[in-house]
Amino acid sequence: xxxxxxxxxxxxxxxxxxxxxxxxxxxxxxxxxxxxxxxxxxxxxxxxxxxxxxxxxxxxxxxxxxxxxxxxxxxxxxxxxxxxxxxxxxxxxxxxxxxxxxxxxxxxxxxxxxxxxxxxxxxxxxxxxxxxxxxxxxxxxxxxxxxxxxxxxxxxxxxxxxxxxxxxxxxxxxxxxxxxxxxxxxxxxxxxxxxxxxxxxxxxxxxxxxxxxxxxxxxxxxxxxxxxxxxxxxxxxxxxxxxxxxxxxxxxxxxxxxxxxxxxxxxxxxxxxxxxxxxxxxxxxxxx
Numbered sequence: 218x219x220x221x222x223x224x225x226x227x228x229x230x231x232x233x234x235x236x237x238x239x240x241x242x243x244x245x246x247x248x249x250x251x252x253x254x255x256x257x258x259x260x261x262x263x264x265x266x267x268x269x270x271x272x273x274x275x276x277x278x279x280x281x282x283x284x285x286x287x288x289x290x291x292x293x294x295x296x297x298x299x300x301x302x303x304x305x306x307x308x309x310x311x312x313x314x315x316x317x318x319x320x321x322x323x324x325x326x327x328x329x330x331x332x333x334x335x336x337x338x339x340x341x342x343x344x345x346x347x348x349x350x351x352x353x354x355x356x357x358x359x360x361x362x363x364x365x366x367x368x369x370x371x372x373x374x375x376x377x378x379x380x381x382x383x384x385x386x387x388x389x390x391x392x393x394x395x396x397x398x399x400x401x402x403x404x405x406x407x408x409x410x411x412x413x414x415x416x417x418x419x420x421x422x423x424x425x426x427x428x429x430x431x432x433x434x435x436x437x438x439x440x441x442x443x444x445x446x447x448x449x450x451x452x453x454x455x456x457x458x459x460x461x462x463x464x465x466x467x468x469x470x471x472x473x474x475x476x477x478x479x480x481x482x483x484x485x486x487x488x489x490x491x492x493x494x495x496x497x498x499x500x501x502x503x504x505x
Contacts, residue, residue: 218241218268219241219264219267219268219271219380220380222234222237222238222241222271222275223271223380223381224427225237226271226274226275226278226430227384227427227428227429227430227431228426228427228428228429228430229429229430229465229466229467230278230279230430230466230467230468230471231274231275231276231277231278231279231467231468232275232278232279232467232468232469233466233467234275235272235275235276235279238268238271238272238275239272241268242265242268242269242272245261245264245265245268248261249261249265259297262295262297263295263296263297263298263301265295266292266293266294266295266296266297266298266301266305267292267301267380267381269288269289269291269292269295270288270289270292270296270301270304270305270308270381271381272288272292273285273286273287273288273289273292273305273308273309274308276288277308277311277312277315277470278430278468278469278470279467279468279469280469280470282312282316285312286309286312289305289308289309289312292305293305293306298379299332299334300332300334300335300338300379300382301379301381302329302332303329303330303332303334303338303342304329304338304341304379304381304382305329306325306326306328306329306332307325307326307329307338307341307342307345309325310322310323310324310325310326310329310345311345313325314345314348314349314352315470315473319348319349319350319352319353320349320353322345322349323346323349323350323353326342326345326346326349327346329342330342335373335374336369336370336372336373336374337369337370337373337374337375337378337382337385338382339365339369339373340366340367340369340370340373340385340390341366341382341385343362343363343365343366343369344362344363344366344390344393344394344397345393346358346362347359347360347361347362347363347366347393347397348393348396348397348400350362351396351397351398351400351401351404351405352400352404353404354404354405356401356405356406359397359400359401363394363397366390366393366394367390367394370387370390375387384428384431387423388419388420388423388424388428388431389420389428389431391416391417391419391420391423392416392417392420392424392431392434392435394416395413395414395415395416395417395420395435395438395439395442396413396438398410398412398413398416398442399413399417399438399441399442401413402442402445403445403477407445407446410442410443410445410446411442411446413438413439413442414439414442414443414446417435417436417438417439417442418439420432420435421435421436421439429462429465429466430466430468430471432462433459433462433463433466433471434470434471434474436455436456436458436459436462437456437459437471437474437475437478438474439455440452440453440455440456440459440478440490441477441478441481443455444478444481444482444485444487444490445481447485449482449485449487449489449490450489452482452487452490453487453489453490453493456478456490456493456494457493460493460494460497463497471497472497472498475494475497475498476498478490478494479491479494479495479498482494
């Protein structure tokens with residue numbers, strides 16, 4: 218059930234399945250109260266930990282930061298697998314990063330690294346540390362962490378990744394690489410917009426329909442970089458794709474990621490682009 222709901226989250230956003238995740242957790246609470254063998258209880262605890270981690274992520278995606286934090290803490294209470302513990306802390310870090318706290322996120326990613334057990338997890342954490350450094354305008358550590366992420370990923374056995382980490386494939390690595398360069402283009406030097414466009418283009422081309430939310434986020438960042446490079450027409454064309462694909466996605470993060478694009482379009486008087494985005498930002502939050 219967790220695997221099925223995770224697939225819905227990837228495709229349609231956390232708002233599309235959060236109620237079902239909560240219902241499953243309610244059933245788990247009742248079931249856990251019954252007697253069972255030590256082996257069964259151990260496996261059930263692991264399953265509940267993974268489900269709470271998903272509940273935290275769907276809450277975060279739906280714009281419910283407090284609920285996300287509560288579920289992540291419960292997931293840590295149930296988790297016994299070190300790689301899952303690292304993944305939960307990674308997700309807690311992503312909440313900080315999304316809400317403008319790169320320093321706090323960096324601390325959480327480093328804490329997760331203390332229990333990271335494999336190259337794949339280390340690649341996820343290094344890539345996200347690079348993103349934090351980029352948001353902080355720290356060029357050298359950002360590029361160093363990004364290089365480490367690519368090195369770790371090259372050593373990783375991606376095909377045997379645990380279900381909670383399987384999202385991080387070569388396309389997602391390209392997407393977060395583009396996100397790092399996008400941040401550097403805004404905090405350090407606009408010349409980083411060019412490698413951002415290259416990486417994000419690879420991500421957009423590689424994401425399948427079952428990763429529609431990630432593809433939409435990459436399209437938004439791609440549009441921003443085209444705009445930074447002065448190509449307002451291409452930025453509008455890419456944004457139109459993002460808007461079209463976001464129609465079925467119930468994710469509050471979409472609105473948040475559109476805000477800097479909307480602001481940049483205003484500064485550059487990119488009227489067509491602003492007209493595409495403004496209705497999404499003006500819509501009720503539950504529809505974002």
